[in-house]
Amino acid sequence: xxxxxxxxxxxxxxxEVVDAxxxxxxxLAAVIAGSIAWRALKQRSLADRRAEWWGRAQWALESALxxxxxxxxxxxxxxxxxxxxxxxxxxxIEILGVAAVQPLAEFARPSVLPEREGAGxxxxxxxxxxxxxxxxxxPEGWREPGNSEEMRERIARRAAKLQVVADQxxxxxxxxxxxxxxxx
Numbered sequence: 001x002x003x004x005x006x007x008x009x010x011x012x013x014x015x016e017v018v019d020a021x022x023x024x025x026x027x028l029a030a031v032i033a034g035s036i037a038w039r040a041l042k043q044r045s046l047a048d049r050r051a052e053w054w055g056r057a058q059w060a061l062e063s064a065l066x067x068x069x070x071x072x073x074x075x076x077x078x079x080x081x082x083x084x085x086x087x088x089x090x091x092x093i094e095i096l097g098v099a100a101v102q103p104l105a106e107f108a109r110p111s112v113l114p115e116r117e118g119a120g121x122x123x124x125x126x127x128x129x130x131x132x133x134x135x136x137x138x139p140e141g142w143r144e145p146g147n148s149e150e151m152r153e154r155i156a157r158r159a160a161k162l163q164v165v166a167d168q169x170x171x172x173x174x175x176x177x178x179x180x181x182x183x184x
Contacts, residue, residue: 046087050087053088056078060075060082061079064099076099076103076155076158077158077161079100083096084169088169096166097162097166099162100159100162100163102159104159104178106152160182
C-alpha cells in the first residue's frame with residue numbers, strides 16, 4: 001500500500017505529484033516532436049537540393065558529350081561549377097570527371113600539337129583574326145562556332161578546369177600540363 005506524503009502539513013498522494021508534472025511532460029513531448037520534425041525537414045530539403053543538383057549534372061553531362069562544340073563547351077563549364085558543390089559526393093565527382101577525359105585526350109593528341117605552337121601556355125590559338133564566316137549584321141569579331149582550333153582549345157581548357165577541380169576534391173594529383181591548360 002502506498003502511504004501518502006506530507007507536504008506543508010497536508011497529505012499529498014502520488015497521483016497528485018504526477019498530475020503536477022503533466023504540463024512539463026507535455027512540453028517535453030512537444031520539444032521532442034518538434035526536433036524530429038525539424039530533422040526530417042532538413043533531410044527532405046537536402047534530398048531535394050541533391051535531386052536538383054543531379055538534374056543539372058545530367059543536363060551538363062549530356063551537353064559535354066554533345067557533337068555541338070558550343071554546347072560541349074557550355075556543358076563542361078557547368079560540370080566544373082557543379083563539381084565544386086558540397087552536394088556532390090566523391091562518386092558523383094568521379095562521374096563528372098569522366099566527361100573531361102575525351103576532350104583532354106583529343107587536345108593532347110600528337111597530330112594536333114604541332115599546329116598549336118605553345119598550346120597550354122596561354123599563348124592563344126591563332127593570329128587573332130576571326131575564324132569562320134561573319135553573317136551580315138553581325139558585329140565585327142564575331143566567330144561562327146564550329147570545329148575551329150580556338151573552339152577545340154576552349155573545350156580543352158574547360159575540360160582541364162573540370163579535371164583540376166575533380167582531382168582537388170578527390171585528393172589526387174593533376175598532371176602539370178592539365179593544370180597549365182586550366183590556368184591559361
